Amino acid sequence: MHAISTRIRSRKPKIADSTVTMYARNVLRLKRISSSLDPKILEPYLAKQTPGSAELLATTLVVFLDDGASKDWAREQLDKYHKVSSDQRDLQRLTDKEAQNWTDVRTIRAALRRMGKDIETRNLFTKKTLRHRDYRLLLGYVCLRIHDEYHLRADLPTMQIYKTEKEADGANAYILDRNELILYTFKTSPHFKRRKQLPIRLRVSRKLHSLIKRFHDRFGHFVCWMNGKRLTKRAYRDMLYGITEEYMGVRLGPTMLRHIYLTYFLRGNPTLKARKQKLYDMQQLNLETQFRYDRHVKVIG
Helix, strand or coil: HHHHHHHHHHHHCCHHHHHHHHHHHHHHHHHHHHCCCHHHHHHHHHHCCCHHHHHHHHHHHHHEEECCCHHHHHHHHHHHHHHHHHHHHCCCCCCCCHHHHHCHHEEEEEHHHHHHHHHCCCCCCCCCCCCCHHHHHHHHHHHHHHHHCCCCCCCHCCCCCCCCCHEEEEEEEEHHHHCCEEEECCCCCHHHHHCCCCEEECCHHHHHHHHHHHHHHCCCCCCCCCCEECCHHHHHHHHHHHHHHHHHHHCHHHHHHHHHHHHHCCCCCCCCHHHHHHHCCCCCCHHHHHHHHHHHHHHHH
């Protein structure tokens, strides 16, 4: 994977590390289908994917492949699936998976209240010995509370807690002295850097700050397993899937949570100023992303 990542980085020096990793994993995925990345084998495989996934895989091939017939084919596939997925986004049709797992903000907040009551009833913050499922409930509760206030991508596992911003030294972090989440590295950070808008600063409420501090005082770390090992983004997503399925009957990861909360926000007919602030808070690049959600609102409610 290192050789693949190096090749991608040499061709796209300005993209984020997380994007390089995503492209590298996609290459490995496609190589499992065809070790030589043969278009005749890959084309029917792409056809079985959702339009958005096929578009992303085709983009990966355009980045990775050398110039020639295969790369020309990959560009054709990218154009084809980009049109299909764009049309789908414009209509904002929910995919089968989205429709199966869609819920609303009130349901999420009701589940958070139940989780909070379970934690207090079982004295999980003070209990000396915790089982894995007890710790997962605490961690899931803290993370969902953060997603409820600030609708991040899967960036929480990259954060650590520091008392001061100086100690963070340019890393994604939660700063105890300032009640702030600060983000330097995320999916769209290269664009925010060019706009001189880094770091992103998100000031949390007193209640959420108290919860984060309580969790940190109890365990000495932030978004980690009980032994202090950091979660990968995939493990983080799976943890959210498990806790939301248990308390809501639907599997919600960071992406679905962002969709749900932004849909809820747009139902309130926000002002242009509020929309622009939401772009910053969600690390989005332009209002066109939100305008697509206007159609989404009309489709689902």
